[in-house]
Amino acid sequence: MTRGFSLSGLLRVRAIQERAAAQRLSRAAIEAEQTASRDRQLRAALAVTGSDAADVRALAALAAARVAGRSLLADLTSLTEVRQAALHEARGEHESARKEVRGLERLADAHTARELAADRRAEQLELDEIAARARGELRQ
Helix, strand or coil, X not given: CCCXXXXXXXXXXXXXXXXXXXXXXXXXXXXXXXXXXXXXXXXXXXHHCCCCCXXXXXXXXXXXXXXXXXXXXXXXXXXXXXXXXXXXXXXXXXXXXXXXXXXXXXXXXXXXXHHHHHHHHHHHHHHHHHHHHHHHHHHC
């Protein structure tokens, strides 16, 4: 008779936690990529901006646009750093959760192997007993 793995409930909980950590990692990676894409688009847009100013008002508007663009770029750079930190943290959490699941899976596999070996030993004992009885009956 096979005994159930006593930590199977914990294994299920850890697997759920690992999947949740994987989802957070995926979300963090998507957000980091979106922010990096916005950063590239803004840099490209700022690089294309012309510098032909016909009068003082156009020059002032051009200067204001550049200041606003640089401010936006600084904000986006800060956001990129925050997203990268969140990605790094999510990656660490996922790795930790995965290690816990793998450890419990190894224990479950070892338990299964022990139970299978015990079942096989019990079956072999029964077969030996049947064979011994059969030999005893043949002698009589």
